[in-house]
Amino acid sequence: MDQQLRELKNRFQPGDKELFHSVLARIGDKWSLMVIIMLSKKSQRYTELLDNIPAISRRMLTVTLRQLERDGLVHRIVHADLPPWSEYGVTDLGLTLREPVVAIAEWALDHREEILSNRESFDDSHAD
Amino acid sequence: MDQQLRELKNRFQPGDKELFHSVLARIGDKWSLMVIIMLSKKSQRYTELLDNIPAISRRMLTVTLRQLERDGLVHRIVHADLPPWSEYGVTDLGLTLREPVVAIAEWALDHREEILSNRESFDDSHAD
DNA sequence: CAGGATCCTGGTAGATACTG
DNA sequence: CAGTATCTACCAGGATCCTG
Numbered sequence: 001m002d003q004q005l006r007e008l009k010n011r012f013q014p015g016d017k018e019l020f021h022s023v024l025a026r027i028g029d030k031w032s033l034m035v036i037i038m039l040s041k042k043s044q045r046y047t048e049l050l051d052n053i054p055a056i057s058r059r060m061l062t063v064t065l066r067q068l069e070r071d072g073l074v075h076r077i078v079h080a081d082l083p084p085w086s087e088y089g090v091t092d093l094g095l096t097l098r099e100p101v102v103a104i105a106e107w108a109l110d111h112r113e114e115i116l117s118n119r120e121s122f123d124d125s126h127a128d
Numbered sequence: 129m130d131q132q133l134r135e136l137k138n139r140f141q142p143g144d145k146e147l148f149h150s151v152l153a154r155i156g157d158k159w160s161l162m163v164i165i166m167l168s169k170k171s172q173r174y175t176e177l178l179d180n181i182p183a184i185s186r187r188m189l190t191v192t193l194r195q196l197e198r199d200g201l202v203h204r205i206v207h208a209d210l211p212p213w214s215e216y217g218v219t220d221l222g223l224t225l226r227e228p229v230v231a232i233a234e235w236a237l238d239h240r241e242e243i244l245s246n247r248e249s250f251d252d253s254h255a256d
Numbered sequence: 257c258a259g260g261a262t263c264c265t266g267g268t269a270g271a272t273a274c275t276g
Numbered sequence: 277c278a279g280t281a282t283c284t285a286c287c288a289g290g291a292t293c294c295t296g
Contacts, residue, residue: 004230005168011237019243020161023236028156030289033148040133046258057290062259072246083257084296093242100235102132103228108151109139114221115147118200158269174278185270190279211277212276 026071027101031056031064036090039074040098043089073097154199155229159184159192164218167202168226171217201225 027033034053038044044052050061065088068074073094078086090098108115155161162181166172172180178189193216196202201222206214218226236243 004227005165008230008233008237013240016237016240017162019236019240020233021158023243024152024156024161024232026156027232028152028154030149033152034145037133050258058259059291060289063289070247070250071243072250078258085257086259093239093246096239097235099132100228100231102136103231104152104155105136105148107225107228108147109136109144111221111224112141112144112147115151115199118221119198122198122200178278186279187271187281188269191269206278213277214279 023071026067026073027097029064031060032068033101035061035064035068036073036094036098036101039088039090040095043087045085045087049088068094151199154195154201155225157192159188160196161229163189163192163196164201164222164226164229167216167218168223171215173213173215177216196222 027036031053034056035049038049038052046061049065050056050058053061056064065074065076069076071093072091074088075091076086076088078084155164159181162184163177166177166180174189177193178184178186181189184192193202193204197204199221200219202216203219204214204216206212
């Protein structure tokens with residue numbers, strides 16, 4: 001075990017395994033990452049997000065936004081005008097998450113060919 | 129949109145959205161991260177992993193290992209001795225993934241209290 | 257406009273039993 | 277020892293319809 005992992009392990013508390021999983025599962029689900037990226041560009045209202053994120057349904061946009069809001073990554077401002085409208089944006093906490101997430105996205109790009117080729121040869125050699 | 133995101137976007141290719149998702153979904157699932165962490169410490173055989181990862185079932189260990197192997201993050205060496213045994217370890221590619229993943233884990237630890245408190249107050253204010 | 261409610265489906269994961 | 281096979285349970289996610 002190297003230094004980096006050792007330091008990480010020294011900070012472990014009970015429940016951190018669940019914390020890691022909940023955080024990774026959040027950005028690993030189908031829409032959260034896309035929503036965070038869109039809102040990082042600029043704050044947007046519900047319908048804008050619906051238009052800008054291809055193929056997302058109203059239900060999943062709502063569900064995803066609520067989960068992100070629950071963790072404090074995204075905030076919602078409801079305007080009581082008529083017709084009523086609401087605006088979403090990333091919080092300060094959400095902004096801090098962007099750096100490590102972009103790092104993973106860059107990792108995926110850097111190793112794009114390698115990953116895809118690995119999958120291909122694995123599937124070939126395991127085809128029945 | 130800031131510089132970091134712009135550079136990332138310039139490198140987009142068709143299919144990258146799916147690539148991001150497949151990579152994030154992999155480390156965001158229930159067991160992959162734990163398996164990668166265990167194998168980063170040292171190469172281990174199947175039964176060792178089974179013992180070292182609390183509550184994982186044989187089936188899910190096998191499934192998880194196969195998926196990681198498919199992406200080329202983990203390699204398997206099968207020894208044909210009697211009784212036969214196999215050994216798993218992280219590949220060079222898997223090692224490069226560790227840095228950004230540890231970054232996210234550290235983010236989760238750094239903002240542990242904030243996240244948990246956000247969830248609590250959100251749940252309180254939405255309790256019916 | 258921005259959702260909530262409901263129903264349905266496919267895939268992830270667990271339990272259990274069996275095998276080269 | 278290191279898996280496979282099968283069956284089942286559950287939940288994320290999609291489709292559709294309804295509302296303040």
